[in-house]
Amino acid sequence: MKLAADRLLGIVLIGLAAFVAVQAMQLEVPFSYDPVGPRAFPLGLAILLAALASVLIVKPGTNEAWPGRQLGVKLLLVLATLLVYALLFTKLGFIITSLLAVTSLARMFGAPWGKALLTGGLMAVVSYYLFAHALGISLPSGYWIEPLL
Amino acid sequence: MFDFLIHGFDVALSPLNLGLAFLGALLGTLFGALPGIGPINGIAILMPLAYTLGLPAESALILLAAIYTGAEYGGRMSSILLNVPGDAGAVMTTLDGHPLAKKGLAGPALGLSAVSSFVGATIAIIGLTLFAPLLAEVAVMFGPAEFFALMVFAFASMSVMMGKDPVKTAIGAVLGVLIGTVGVDSSTGVLRYTFGLPELYDGIDFVVMIIGLFAISEILLMLEHANRKDGNEGLPPLGRVFVSLKEVMACKWTMGRSGLIGFIIGILPGTGASVAGAVSYTTEKRLSDKNNTFGTGDMRGLAAPEAANNASAAGSFVPMLTLGIPGSGTTAVLLGALMLYNITPGPMMFSERPEVAGGLIASLYIGNLVLLALNLPLAGVFARVLTIPRWVLVPGIAILAFVGVYQLHSNLAAIYLMLIIGVFGYLLRKLGFSLAPVILGYVLGGLMEQNLRRALSISGGDLGILWQSGISLGLWIAAVALLVLPWLLPKLWQARTSKA
Numbered sequence: 001m002k003l004a005a006d007r008l009l010g011i012v013l014i015g016l017a018a019f020v021a022v023q024a025m026q027l028e029v030p031f032s033y034d035p036v037g038p039r040a041f042p043l044g045l046a047i048l049l050a051a052l053a054s055v056l057i058v059k060p061g062t063n064e065a066w067p068g069r070q071l072g073v074k075l076l077l078v079l080a081t082l083l084v085y086a087l088l089f090t091k092l093g094f095i096i097t098s099l100l101a102v103t104s105l106a107r108m109f110g111a112p113w114g115k116a117l118l119t120g121g122l123m124a125v126v127s128y129y130l131f132a133h134a135l136g137i138s139l140p141s142g143y144w145i146e147p148l149l
Numbered sequence: 150m151f152d153f154l155i156h157g158f159d160v161a162l163s164p165l166n167l168g169l170a171f172l173g174a175l176l177g178t179l180f181g182a183l184p185g186i187g188p189i190n191g192i193a194i195l196m197p198l199a200y201t202l203g204l205p206a207e208s209a210l211i212l213l214a215a216i217y218t219g220a221e222y223g224g225r226m227s228s229i230l231l232n233v234p235g236d237a238g239a240v241m242t243t244l245d246g247h248p249l250a251k252k253g254l255a256g257p258a259l260g261l262s263a264v265s266s267f268v269g270a271t272i273a274i275i276g277l278t279l280f281a282p283l284l285a286e287v288a289v290m291f292g293p294a295e296f297f298a299l300m301v302f303a304f305a306s307m308s309v310m311m312g313k314d315p316v317k318t319a320i321g322a323v324l325g326v327l328i329g330t331v332g333v334d335s336s337t338g339v340l341r342y343t344f345g346l347p348e349l350y351d352g353i354d355f356v357v358m359i360i361g362l363f364a365i366s367e368i369l370l371m372l373e374h375a376n377r378k379d380g381n382e383g384l385p386p387l388g389r390v391f392v393s394l395k396e397v398m399a400c401k402w403t404m405g406r407s408g409l410i411g412f413i414i415g416i417l418p419g420t421g422a423s424v425a426g427a428v429s430y431t432t433e434k435r436l437s438d439k440n441n442t443f444g445t446g447d448m449r450g451l452a453a454p455e456a457a458n459n460a461s462a463a464g465s466f467v468p469m470l471t472l473g474i475p476g477s478g479t480t481a482v483l484l485g486a487l488m489l490y491n492i493t494p495g496p497m498m499f500s501e502r503p504e505v506a507g508g509l510i511a512s513l514y515i516g517n518l519v520l521l522a523l524n525l526p527l528a529g530v531f532a533r534v535l536t537i538p539r540w541v542l543v544p545g546i547a548i549l550a551f552v553g554v555y556q557l558h559s560n561l562a563a564i565y566l567m568l569i570i571g572v573f574g575y576l577l578r579k580l581g582f583s584l585a586p587v588i589l590g591y592v593l594g595g596l597m598e599q600n601l602r603r604a605l606s607i608s609g610g611d612l613g614i615l616w617q618s619g620i621s622l623g624l625w626i627a628a629v630a631l632l633v634l635p636w637l638l639p640k641l642w643q644a645r646t647s648k649a
Contacts, residue, residue, distance in 0.1 A: 009580055013320065020327060020342075027339055035610035036602045038334040038341055042327070049323045052316055061314040063581045067373065074372055079572065082365070082547065086564045089551065102544035109372070111540035119541055127548050135201050137556045 006060030013053035021046040078108055093142020094132075098124035153499055154278060157507025160207055161515055169204070169212040170512050174519045177219020182534040183542060184227055187238070188220035188462075189479045189585070190367055193359040194546060196486055197553030200356075206490040207508040213486055214466075214509055215516040217479055218270065221422065221462045222520050225262045225455060226532055230255055230385060238422025238458045241430045245443060245450030250385045252446050256528065260392030261448055262455040263524040265404045269456030270517045272408030273415065273463035277470075278510055280416075281499070284471040288496035291472075293603035294614050298621035298628075300597045303418035303474045305628035307586055309635055310417065310424055314581060321582045325590025326597070328353055336602060348562040355485045357554055357567045358591060362584055364550045365571025368543050370578060391525070400452040403433050411457030415464020421477035421585070422458035429457035463513060470494055470506055473596065478585025481592045493596070 024042040067075060085101040103120030111119065131137045160166060180191035192213055199212050221238065228239040229246035242262065249258040291299070308319045331342045332352025343349040407429035414425040433453040434443045443450040465476030473495040475481040487494055487505075498506045524531070554563045574584060601615075608614035616622045 005580060023342060027341065029339060030337060034336050034602055034606050036605050038337050038339045041598045041601065042330050042341065045323055045327055045330070049320065049327070052320045052323065055316050056320070059316075061317055061581055064579050066579065071373060075369060078369065078372055079568070082368075082568055082571075085547070085551065086561060086568065089555070089564065090561060094552075098548055101547060105544040105547060106540040109538075109540035109543050111538070116540065119544065123544060123548060127552070131552050131556075135198065137201050137552060138559065139552065139555070 004060040005063045005066070007057050010053040010057035010060070013056070014050050017046040017050040017053065020049070074108060078105065081105055081108070090140040091143060094139040095124050095128050096142060098127065151278070151282075153282065153503040153507035154511060155507075156503050157509070157511035160504045160508035161211065161511035166208050166211050166508065166512060167515065169208055170215045170516045171519050173212045173215025174219040174222075174516050174523060177216035177221075178223040178520070178523065178531055179219075179534055180216070181220030181223020182226040182531050183223075183537065184231075184233065184535060184539070186220075186367070186546075187224055188217050189482060189588075190363045191220040191223075192216055192479060192482050192486075193363040194549050194553065196482070197356050197360070197556060198549075199486075200489070201556055206487065206492055206502075207505045209490065210483070210487060210505060210509050211512040211516075213483055214513060215519075217483065218459070218462055218513065218516055219520060221459050222263065222266055222524055223531065223534075225266070226259070227535055229258050229262065229451075230532060230535060238426055238461075239454075240423060241426035241454035242451065242458075244430065244454075245445070245447050248444070248446030249448070249451060253386060254446070255385050255532075257392040257396060258448075258451055259528040259532070260525055261396060261400065262451055263521060263528070264392060264397050265400065265407075265452040265456040266459040266524075267517060267521040268401075268404040269408035269411055269458070269460035270463050270513075272405065272456075273412040273460035274510070274513045274517065276409075276412045277463055277467055277513070281467050281471050281506075281510070284467065285496040285499045288472050291496065291620065292618075293600040293607065294616075295618060295621045295624070296473075296600040297597060297604055297615060298624035299472060299474060300593055300600070302624045302628040302631075303468075303593065304590075305631045306418050307589060309631050311421070311583060311586055315635075317580075317582050318586045321577065321584070321586035322590035324577075325587040325592075326594030327590075328358065328587075329591045329594035330598070335599070348560075348566070353566065353570075354557060354563060355489060355592075356557055357563050358570060359482055359485070359588065360550045360554055361567040361570025362574040362588065364546055365567060366574030366578060366584075368546055369571065369575040371539055371543055374539070396448055400449050403437065403449045403452045404456040406436075407433065407453040407456035408460040411460025412464040414457070415461030415476055416467045418468055418474050418476050421465060421479070422461050425457040425461035425464075426454035429453045466509070466513070470498060470509070471496055475589060475592065478588050481585070481589045485588075485592045488592075 020042055024039045024046065027039055029037050029039065081101055081104050085097055088097045099120045102123045103116045106116035106119045107113070128139065132139050161170065176195060177191055180186050180195065181188060195216055196213060199209050204212065224239040225242050225246065227233045228242040229250050232243050232247040234240045234243050246258055246262065249255065304322055307322065308315045311318050331349055333340055333350055340350060410429045410432060411425040414428060415421070430450065430453050433449055437449055465480045468474045468476045469480040469484055473484065473493055475484045484494060492502060492505060550567065551564060554567045557563055577584065577587065604614050616625050
């Protein structure tokens with residue numbers, strides 16, 4: 001058998017189905033008038049999922065082309081940027097983190113440095129005023145800036 | 150019988166709602182025109198902002214529906230001008246739309262697609278007005294068992310009709326339903342799949358889910374095209390801006406037929422704009438392509454899918470408003486949005502919340518007029534949106550996604566969850582899944598379980614109740630037929646022809 005991505009996926013999904021089923025069985029159900037209870041539905045889904053996954057293993061379908069190494073690295077970079085954006089979001093505040101995130105994302109999507117920085121600055125400031133002032137969303141201003149205010 | 154509509158126009162014509170319909174139409178068209186952002190992404194990204202405005206339910210729904218229909222309008226821009234369909238529904242539009250643009254008729258093509266979108270949508274909205282209250286009257290008789298059977302039917306129909314691979318569509322739906330089971334079980338208070346994380350007790354938030362699944366995965370997917378300069382190579386010249394009356398009249402029957410086809414296909418659960426576009430295009434080709442001009446820039450080849458996909462957008466409101474079963478991924482998102490307001494769409498909505506049902510339908514009439522008025526003269530302006538480079542677009546989506554999720558509870562856990570769901574969505578898309586079934590499963594799963602359990606607690610655990618009534622039995626049979634026939638018919642056909 002050729003190892004297609006779909007076969008692997010099928011195996012992973014069967015694992016997921018087993019996990020779902022085991023977790024459902026372990027639920028402690030208090031007495032209630034509900035004859036079905038919270039277990040049955042996830043159990044049924046697990047069985048259905050396992051059945052469908054088996055079909056996938058026997059008859060794998062088509063996938064999109066997977067990213068090559070260069071693209072894979074870029075993909076991880078973008079994800080890392082988003083993660084760092086989230087990590088620093090409340091600490092450094094919306095304006096600074098957005099400036100950093102927008103600038104680096106713009107760079108990754110092919111903007112030259114000057115334009116990336118300009119986009120970052122404009123987007124961070126304009127969106128802060130739009131969201132915080134016009135729409136009244138409370139956005140983190142950052143711990144560092146508070147003593148300065 | 151049409152009290153709800155009169156009441157609806159009262160609601161929709163209030164200055165606030167009129168303004169929202171206008172704003173939604175404008176934003177929707179802009180977002181739909183952005184490369185890579187279809188209606189569903191547009192709604193996913195803009196929905197959290199609609200919430201922060203603190204709007205009443207009917208106003209929020211009017212805004213979101215206007216964004217939806219607006220995005221269907223906007224999606225044609227890149228199909229016609231760049232030969233890049235903005236989403237699945239716009240694929241057929243490229244076939245004759247782009248050749249027209251290459252002939253120097255981009256302006257008239259955009260104008261014609263605006264007119265056919267208008268005609269198609271109008272036919273479907275009239276259909277919705279006439280048909281929805283009737284269906285609601287039938288659906289009032291539905292009990293939990295019938296609703297459960299209806300959802301089984303909806304999932305069956307979706308598996309067969311949506312996406313290329315029925316198995317993957319079904320898996321996607323099951324995964325969506327599973328994601329929906331996370332959190333506290335409403336009838337027993339038992340925590341399911343929360344892994345001791347308090348953030349998961351309330352389940353996976355709808356906004357987090359759709360933004361992660363659509364917006365974040367789209368960012369990752371766009372990276373592949375980061376170096377492809379599709380918008381920057383310059384747009385073809387628009388030529389004259391207006392489509393002539395003669396050209397429109399040449400397509401009038403095409404528009405009428407395609408509008409009807411689109412409406413009917415839109416009603417069926419799971420079959421959205423892409424199926425409607427394809428069916429209407431092939432029908433028109435068969436009926437009126439006498440000189441083999443379809444595919445080379447025939448106006449009728451453009452009018453057919455454009456009328457049909459906008460008609461199907463309006464048609465998909467029929468099952469959503471009357472049965473609470475969305476007809477497409479985008480209406481699933483709208484359904485989820487309504488549920489955030491504690492409104493469960495269903496047959497009672499026409500009698501209990503006429504301001505929501507009627508207001509929405511009335512606003513569709515208004516929004517459709519607004520869209521035509523916006524799109525005819527401003528096509529050139531909207532077309533310029535296409536030249537926005539990805540390095541501006543992507544960070545913009547990222548900011549909107551972060552702010553949209555952060556404002557829900559002002560905590561970071563939701564943002565991390567959004568990123569995880571985004572990666573999950575990306576992997577699914579890479580593996581050849583379409584995301585609409587996942588979101589449909591997520592939205593419908595909870596209702597499905599509730600109805601199943603309600604039915605079985607009525608019967609005291611006897612499974613027989615699920616197919617006892619004529620309606621539910623019919624739905625079960627229809628569901629099985631849908632699943633088996635596409636597989637069985639070709640075999641029977643083969644057997645017969647080989648005998649003869």
